[in-house]
Amino acid sequence: MKTLQVKLKDHSYPIYIGNGLLSRSELIQPFINSKQVMIVTNETVAPLYLQTLRNTVAAAGVEDSNNKFLVLPDGEQYKNIDVLNRVFDELLKFNFGRQSVLIALGGGVVGDLTGFAAACYQRGIDFIQVPTTLLAQVDSSVGGKTGVNHALGKNMIGAFHQPVAVISDTDTLNTLEDRQLIAGSAEVIKYGLINDKDFYVWLEGNIEKVMSLDKAAMVYVIEQSCLNKANVVQRDEKENNIRAILNLGHTFGHAIETITGYTQWLHGEGVAVGMLMAAEMSRKLGWFAASDVERVKKLLQKAKLPITISNAISSEKIVEVMGVDKKVQDNKIRLVLLKSIGSATITSDFDLKLLYETIEAFQE
Numbered sequence: 266m267k268t269l270q271v272k273l274k275d276h277s278y279p280i281y282i283g284n285g286l287l288s289r290s291e292l293i294q295p296f297i298n299s300k301q302v303m304i305v306t307n308e309t310v311a312p313l314y315l316q317t318l319r320n321t322v323a324a325a326g327v328e329d330s331n332n333k334f335l336v337l338p339d340g341e342q343y344k345n346i347d348v349l350n351r352v353f354d355e356l357l358k359f360n361f362g363r364q365s366v367l368i369a370l371g372g373g374v375v376g377d378l379t380g381f382a383a384a385c386y387q388r389g390i391d392f393i394q395v396p397t398t399l400l401a402q403v404d405s406s407v408g409g410k411t412g413v414n415h416a417l418g419k420n421m422i423g424a425f426h427q428p429v430a431v432i433s434d435t436d437t438l439n440t441l442e443d444r445q446l447i448a449g450s451a452e453v454i455k456y457g458l459i460n461d462k463d464f465y466v467w468l469e470g471n472i473e474k475v476m477s478l479d480k481a482a483m484v485y486v487i488e489q490s491c492l493n494k495a496n497v498v499q500r501d502e503k504e505n506n507i508r509a510i511l512n513l514g515h516t517f518g519h520a521i522e523t524i525t526g527y528t529q530w531l532h533g534e535g536v537a538v539g540m541l542m543a544a545e546m547s548r549k550l551g552w553f554a555a556s557d558v559e560r561v562k563k564l565l566q567k568a569k570l571p572i573t574i575s576n577a578i579s580s581e582k583i584v585e586v587m588g589v590d591k592k593v594q595d596n597k598i599r600l601v602l603l604k605s606i607g608s609a610t611i612t613s614d615f616d617l618k619l620l621y622e623t624i625e626a627f628q629e
């Protein structure tokens with residue numbers, strides 16, 4: 266098992282990464298000791314891992330009457346205020362107090378919603394992230410962004426609320442669909458591109474090991490990803506500046522996800538083609554080598570991630586939606602672009618024509 270520590274001004278918390286961690290009661294015990302505990306999960310994850318985690322919570326000394334759970338419907342469309350309210354209903358029904366703890370067992374949807382419930386309930390209670398998708402283990406469970414979607418925008422209602430611990434059991438990835446695993450690897454590649462050239466080079470040589478869930482490789486990949494994310498979040502917890510580099514590819518990707526109604530593209534898939542667009546745009550600006558754009562394309566292809574979009578998604582529509590993305594400041598689209606592999610920068614200083622040309626180069 267690997268242990269990392271996220272060190273923030275007001276809170277510090279451990280990330281545990283390894284196999285078999287779901288049943289290690291000593292890891293969770295310090296955070297739930299004699300407290301009321303509610304595990305929040307969804308209908309896909311519950312039959313796979315809920316019982317194991319409930320047993321672990323019991324083994325950590327939480328009595329039955331304080332060992333509750335809530336199973337939510339599965340899907341991004343349920344990451345909303347109505348479903349959030351169901352968590353509050355349940356907590357109030359069982360008289361959960363300020364000393365209680367929520368445990369998010371699932372992917373990023375469950376993690377974001379549960380974290381936000383913890384941020385709001387009685388003005389903030391503790392929560393533990395037990396991420397079960399690659400995306401959640403390398404990205405959403407770390408850093409304290411929590412929230413739900415609004416009909417008018419993704420992740421628009423939320424709060425910064427850090428977990429008290431993150432427990433990433435790599436065994437849970439064995440049941441994940443390949444497409445979800447692949448989508449999660451886009452965020453992994455992102456860390457290499459924005460912050461960590463050595464890691465990027467390692468991924469170029471070893472991405473197959475990630476795809477085949479090689480045990481040692483998974484622990485390494487999750488560890489390096491969390492280290493990179495923690496490194497950025499520690500410098501800028503509330504995204505006043507540098508944290509925005511974590512959004513490489515996301516402004517493009519969110520637009521594609523939004524236009525296609527969140528049904529055709531997984532988040533990581535949109536991010537993948539978005540990162541390639543950002544690389545190409547950086548090349549057009551003279552910042553990034555053409556040979557490096559090729560390298561990015563090759564790695565995404567090796568990971569079986571998409572590198573083009575349908576021409577049914579118009580560039581006008583993409584730019585329009587990018588304009589309403591929450592990374593917009595002073596009415597200008599701000600983009601995360603690349604200076605080299607391992608180094609990103611944020612800019613709004615570019616010609617819109619370049620942006621159109623970039624997007625159009627990826628339509629087919």
Ligand SMILES: NC(=O)c1ccc[n+]([C@@H]2O[C@H](COP(=O)([O-])OP(=O)(O)OC[C@H]3O[C@@H](n4cnc5c(N)ncnc54)[C@H](O)[C@@H]3O)[C@@H](O)[C@H]2O)c1
Nearest residue numbers: 309339372373374375397398400401404405410437440441
């Ligand atoms: N808070 C952040 O910093 C942050 C960062 C990135 C993404 N996000 C959010 O995360 C969400 C996406 O997360 P995701 O990709 O994990 O999606 P998800 O939570 O929808 O999970 C994907 C699918 O896998 C299923 N699943 C989860 N664990 C499984 C397992 N072990 N075995 C089998 N199936 C399993 C889920 O039920 C779901 O159907 C989005 O809402 C996004 O906005 C948040």
Ligand SMILES: [Zn+2]
Nearest residue numbers: 452515532536
């Ligand atoms: Zn993302």
